[in-house]
Amino acid sequence: xxxxxxxxxxxxxxxxxxxxxxxxxxxxxxxxxxxxxxxxxxxxxxxxxxxxxxxxxxxxxxxxxxxxxxxxxxxxxxxxxxxxxxxxxxxxxxxxxxxxxxxxxxxxxxxxxxxxxxxxxxxxxxxxxxxxxxxxxxxxxxxxxxxxxxxxxxxxxxxxxxxxxxxxxxxxxxxxxxxxxxxxxxxxxxxxxxxxxxxx
Amino acid sequence: xxxxxxxxxxxxxxxxxxxxxxxxxxxxxxxxxxxxxxxxxxxxxxxxxxxxxxxxxxxxxxxxxxxxxxxxxxxxxxxxxxxxxxxxxxxxxxxxxxxxxxxxxxxxxxxxxxxxxxxxxxxxxxxxxxxxxxxxxxxxxxxxxxxxxxxxxxxxxxxxxxxxxxxxxxxxxxxxxxxxxxxxxxxxxxxxxxxxxxxx
Numbered sequence: 001x002x003x004x005x006x007x008x009x010x011x012x013x014x015x016x017x018x019x020x021x022x023x024x025x026x027x028x029x030x031x032x033x034x035x036x037x038x039x040x041x042x043x044x045x046x047x048x049x050x051x052x053x054x055x056x057x058x059x060x061x062x063x064x065x066x067x068x069x070x071x072x073x074x075x076x077x078x079x080x081x082x083x084x085x086x087x088x089x090x091x092x093x094x095x096x097x098x099x100x101x102x103x104x105x106x107x108x109x110x111x112x113x114x115x116x117x118x119x120x121x122x123x124x125x126x127x128x129x130x131x132x133x134x135x136x137x138x139x140x141x142x143x144x145x146x147x148x149x150x151x152x153x154x155x156x157x158x159x160x161x162x163x164x165x166x167x168x169x170x171x172x173x174x175x176x177x178x179x180x181x182x183x184x185x186x187x188x189x190x191x192x193x194x195x196x197x198x199x200x
Numbered sequence: 201x202x203x204x205x206x207x208x209x210x211x212x213x214x215x216x217x218x219x220x221x222x223x224x225x226x227x228x229x230x231x232x233x234x235x236x237x238x239x240x241x242x243x244x245x246x247x248x249x250x251x252x253x254x255x256x257x258x259x260x261x262x263x264x265x266x267x268x269x270x271x272x273x274x275x276x277x278x279x280x281x282x283x284x285x286x287x288x289x290x291x292x293x294x295x296x297x298x299x300x301x302x303x304x305x306x307x308x309x310x311x312x313x314x315x316x317x318x319x320x321x322x323x324x325x326x327x328x329x330x331x332x333x334x335x336x337x338x339x340x341x342x343x344x345x346x347x348x349x350x351x352x353x354x355x356x357x358x359x360x361x362x363x364x365x366x367x368x369x370x371x372x373x374x375x376x377x378x379x380x381x382x383x384x385x386x387x388x389x390x391x392x393x394x395x396x397x398x399x400x
Contacts, residue, residue, distance in 0.1 A: 050259070059250070059251075062371040063373045065371065069384070173266065184269070185270075186270070189387075
């Protein structure tokens with residue numbers, strides 16, 4: 001029986017450490033001959049289930065301050081642009097609706113990386129339709145209006161809700177989270193462990 | 201001007217990932233010719249300042265469950281014994297009072313490692329005086345009663361309080377935390393970065 005050669009990458013566009021993973025997961029997974037399944041979801045509904053009204057980072061000023069410092073160090077080490085976004089967390093709903101539509105199309109990964117680079121690399125507002133259309137234009141060639149219509153259809157909105165509920169049933173509590181052979185790995189620092197994992 | 205060749209290792213005995221760091225920091229630091237300053241403190245007062253009445257892990261069942269799974273994996277990878285302790289978090293006050301007394305004595309590091317091995321490796325109750333006396337006997341030879349008297353003196357209790365307040369003024373919000381040349385690194389996963397750090 002062949003080993004499962006895929007990894008589910010659960011990410012949220014307002015999650016800083018998801019940016020780090022999104023920009024390196026393809027190259028890392030390729031080295032292990034593992035296929036990446038892009039799984040955008042929303043952390044907001046999961047945090048609200050836990051009783052949080054905001055990102056847990058914002059409840060702890062010292063941790064928030066540290067996280068931005070750590071992000072700057074990590075982006076420097078990875079050769080990525082970084083600009084502290086304001087507001088944080090940004091509203092990721094529109095970007096996630098487009099990304100889930102693209103997850104099984106050839107422009108999905110590029111769109112996801114484009115949104116992360118815009119939000120965490122340049123501090124652009126990812127809730128702004130112009131920002132999203134510009135990214136989409138760069139990665140999806142000529143059918144932007146079709147994509148836009150499908151992304152904001154009731155069916156696709158429901159798809160994102162279901163995917164977020166699925167994350168919750170998998171006991172996902174943060175992002176990025178990697179799932180391999182039913183084993184959860186939380187955090188950008190665990191990507192290598194997830195890729196190297198063999199079920200017992 | 202010579203570079204600062206020391207690292208401050210801030211740890212709390214009820215912190216799972218502090219166990220992982222305590223068991224490897226000496227060997228890792230030695231490879232960088234860096235001296236370890238052992239800095240036990242209490243997270244409880246810091247969490248209470250943030251409005252938490254318990255470990256943040258206990259407020260999030262999915263995160264708590266994941267953390268124990270991750271700890272098992274990390275302990276296996278590091279060749280460490282692991283037994284999920286109950287209660288969690290254990291009461292670390294007595295152990296921390298002894299450890300801060302030992303921090304500048306030759307038995308301090310061994311005592312600290314002994315407590316972590318007892319609590320996270322065997323599930324022993326670190327609030328139990330017999331458990332602590334057994335560890336102390338193994339590492340401090342013949343003057344246990346003197347150490348005990350000093351550890352629980354008013355002066356030493358105040359020393360631990362001041363060290364915890366110092367952690368708070370350094371913006372430490374969790375454990376383990378490493379401090380090098382005024383740069384904070386949080387979490388066992390950042391030990392290598394802390395050791396490799398050069399101030400700009």
